Amino acid sequence: MSRTVAVVGGGYGGSALAKALDAEADVVLIDPRDAFVNTAGSLRALTQPDWAGAMFFPYDRWLTRGTVIRDRAVSVDPGGVTLASGRRVEADYLVLATGSSYAYPAKPDADSTGEALDDLRRTHKELAGADRVLILGAGPVGLELAGEIKEVWPHKHVTVADPTGQHLAGFRPEMRQDLYRQLDELGVRLRLGTGLVAPPPTEPGRAGTFTVTTAGGDEITADIWFRAHGVRVNSGYLADGRLAPRTPRGQVAVTETLNVRGHDTVYEHVYAIGDITDVAEAKMAGYAMQHAEVVARNITAHLNGERPTATYRPLPHPMILLPLGPRGGVGQLPTPDGPVVVTAETVSQYKGADLFTGRFTEQFGSA
Numbered sequence: 001m002s003r004t005v006a007v008v009g010g011g012y013g014g015s016a017l018a019k020a021l022d023a024e025a026d027v028v029l030i031d032p033r034d035a036f037v038n039t040a041g042s043l044r045a046l047t048q049p050d051w052a053g054a055m056f057f058p059y060d061r062w063l064t065r066g067t068v069i070r071d072r073a074v075s076v077d078p079g080g081v082t083l084a085s086g087r088r089v090e091a092d093y094l095v096l097a098t099g100s101s102y103a104y105p106a107k108p109d110a111d112s113t114g115e116a117l118d119d120l121r122r123t124h125k126e127l128a129g130a131d132r133v134l135i136l137g138a139g140p141v142g143l144e145l146a147g148e149i150k151e152v153w154p155h156k157h158v159t160v161a162d163p164t165g166q167h168l169a170g171f172r173p174e175m176r177q178d179l180y181r182q183l184d185e186l187g188v189r190l191r192l193g194t195g196l197v198a199p200p201p202t203e204p205g206r207a208g209t210f211t212v213t214t215a216g217g218d219e220i221t222a223d224i225w226f227r228a229h230g231v232r233v234n235s236g237y238l239a240d241g242r243l244a245p246r247t248p249r250g251q252v253a254v255t256e257t258l259n260v261r262g263h264d265t266v267y268e269h270v271y272a273i274g275d276i277t278d279v280a281e282a283k284m285a286g287y288a289m290q291h292a293e294v295v296a297r298n299i300t301a302h303l304n305g306e307r308p309t310a311t312y313r314p315l316p317h318p319m320i321l322l323p324l325g326p327r328g329g330v331g332q333l334p335t336p337d338g339p340v341v342v343t344a345e346t347v348s349q350y351k352g353a354d355l356f357t358g359r360f361t362e363q364f365g366s367a
Contacts, residue, residue: 003303004028006081006091008073009234010036010059013274013288014097018066019363020296024303027066028089030073030081032111034058036364039107040285041355042120043145044326046105047152049117049124054357056113057364070111073098077242078267093269093299096252096260097292098234100275100283103227105205106141126207130223131156134200134212137228138162138192140322143183145228147324150186158188159220162229163195170318171332175341179322179330182344186324200225231283235276243270251278256311258295269302271295281314323352 003025007014010031018029035056045052059068071083080090101107105123108116127133133149135142138160146158160183168176183190195215202208204227211221233250244252244262253261254277260270273295274288281287291312298308317339323329329347332339344352 004091005093005095005299006030006089007095007097008076008081008237009097009099009274009276010068011039011097011099011274011288012285013099013292014095015057015059015364016289016292017095017097017273017296018063020292021299022064022066024300025093027063028069028091029059029063029066030069030071030083030089031059032070032072033113034070034111035113036062036360037108037116038356038360040351041357042105042107043141043148044355045120046124046127046145047148049121052117052120054361056116057360058113062364073237075237075240075242078262078270093302094267094271095295095299096235096238096270096272096276097274097288098237098276099288101232101234102141103204103230105226106145106228123205126205127224128153130207132209132222132224133158134220134222134225135160135228136162136196136199136225137230138164138167138190139229140320142226142228143179143188144323145226146183146188147186147328150188151325151327154187157222158186159191159222160188160228161191161194161196161214161220163193163215165193167192168320171320172339172341175330175332178341178344182324182328182330186328231275233275243267247278249278251276253278256313257298257308258291258312268308271298279312279314282318282320284320286319287314321347321351323347323355326352326354328352 005025006028007018008030015036018027035058038055041055073081074084075082110116142160197213200210207224209223235250252272254272258271260267260272273291275283294310294312297310301308315334321331328344329352331342331347
């Protein structure tokens with residue numbers, strides 16, 4: 001039986017899947033980057049650049065049998081992938097795992113590790129010299145950035161502004177109350193329901209004093225600002241419709257087994273995982289890796305001549321681990337009796353202390 005598995009995208013889900021199938025199939029991992037990037041560590045890497053190297057795990061060090069192609073997919077059809085270079089990759093199994101894009105510094109812009117590290121060091125210098133910081137977006141990324149800044153520079157004035165008044169909808173009120181308490185203790189000014197008349201005149205991540213006017217008519221003066229909003233699904237290579245239609249959000253429809261639904265069929269040999277799927281849940285790295293486990297089991301079953309039966313069902317309640325630096329933070333985790341709010345100590349233990357560095361060092365540290 002043919003055993004070529006093309007995995008398009010080497011983020012959390014794609015890398016986990018490629019690693020899981022490395023001994024079972026001829027894996028071809030397609031990604032323009034030279035390494036798996038633990039982007040959960042990006043914001044700490046910004047404030048502590050000596051720590052930044054721990055984010056990167058070069059693909060060629062942990063794939064024993066698989067092939068890595070540094071290129072971008074421009075089209076996918078049921079038989080394979082066409083790359084920006086013009087190269088064609090034929091495959092017996094296809095997995096779409098291209099994830100989503102987010103504003104720097106939450107996700108690096110550069111494809112090479114060296115350039116990404118240079119960017120972080122440069123932005124660190126800009127931030128270090130700024131006394132007043134404005135963060136636009138009060139979601140998990142904006143709040144984590146505020147916590148990382150306060151951990152290194154407690155004296156800096158940090159304001160987090162967001163035009164929406166509803167915050168972290170779907171989570172327990174006591175978790176939000178604990179979050180607001182910790183932000184207040186850190187000295188972070190949280191301004192919900194605060195939109196700007198016009199964006200700051202400087203580039204994000206570049207030092208330069210400015211004043212912006214809010215929709216309410218007051219002013220905010222800062223020395224640097226960061227964008228912490230605007231997720232975009234990376235699915236442009238599906239725009240030609242040769243494989244499947246996309247939802248208005250750019251995602252593809254999948255079955256419980258995470259097979260892709262085409263225009264008038266379900267592809268038994270084509271899967272999608274992570275942010276690109278239309279699974280009704282928050283787009284988080286942990287979910288992408290759970291998707292990868294399901295698809296790994298199903299492809300392995302195919303290869304063994306068995307019927308794939310592994311399914312994925314989203315949790316009934318949202319979960320989150322939101323660190324505010326290495327020691328603080330809030331979280332909500334699932335239990336058989338429903339979601340529970342966890343302490344800052346638990347958030348630190350599971351995520352905040354090392355931002356999953358130990359987990360990925362064990363998984364991707366070597367071939």
